[in-house]
Amino acid sequence: MALLNRVGFFLYNVCLFLTIGILFFTLKHYNIADPTSTPEVSANLEFAVTALVGAYILFALLLTVISIMQKARKKGVPYAISLGALWTFVMLMSLFSLLSFILSDDITTPGWKLGMVTLGVLFSFLPAMGVLLNQFPASIDQERVLEAIKKGLKNEERENLPFCPECRAKVEPSFKFCPKCGVRFMD
Ligand SMILES: [Zn+2]
Numbered sequence: 024m025a026l027l028n029r030v031g032f033f034l035y036n037v038c039l040f041l042t043i044g045i046l047f048f049t050l051k052h053y054n055i056a057d058p059t060s061t062p063e064v065s066a067n068l069e070f071a072v073t074a075l076v077g078a079y080i081l082f083a084l085l086l087t088v089i090s091i092m093q094k095a096r097k098k099g100v101p102y103a104i105s106l107g108a109l110w111t112f113v114m115l116m117s118l119f120s121l122l123s124f125i126l127s128d129d130i131t132t133p134g135w136k137l138g139m140v141t142l143g144v145l146f147s148f149l150p151a152m153g154v155l156l157n158q159f160p161a162s163i164d165q166e167r168v169l170e171a172i173k174k175g176l177k178n179e180e181r182e183n184l185p186f187c188p189e190c191r192a193k194v195e196p197s198f199k200f201c202p203k204c205g206v207r208f209m210d
Pocket residue numbers: 187188189190191192201202203204205206
């Protein structure tokens with residue numbers, strides 16, 4: 024993906040993997056025709072969803088920490104909105120999957136619960152992409168390569184500077200005296 028740099032591409036894949044994983048496990052027992060008759064999820068399925076949602080929270084935390092540490096780009100309004108939205112949906116997802124005991128029984132029936140976790144992960148994916156595109160664009164890699172080339176050219180320039188015939192110290196072409204040994208130059 025040419026839109027993101029290497030860090031961004033890695034984080035994109037982690038996010039995609041977690042999103043598809045949560046969708047797969049939560050929708051496995053979902054009764055679309057009649058959500059209220061969605062069967063009670065098995066202990067194994069519950070564990071898989073809970074673990075993946077936990078991993079999604081860790082991912083959001085990792086994404087936030089890395090993007091704050093990364094100073095390559097200024098953080099604008101789209102970045103702040105994306106990050107805010109990401110955490111809102113991550114909280115919604117964790118409320119239904121990890122902390123459902125504090126919700127009322129009406130909205131923790133399996134159909135509701137699975138539906139909200141699914142919506143949470145679907146809507147979390149979009150702001151996560153917003154953060155990634157804002158903070159990890161491929162142009163950062165280009166800037167880094169340009170910087171390295173510029174540095175190399177500068178070093179080469181220094182290598183090609185003339186030197187003092189007496190002490191062999193590097194001197195600027197405009198110098199009239201050697202700054203090291205003081206000898207006067209002819210030209
Ligand atoms: Zn000299």
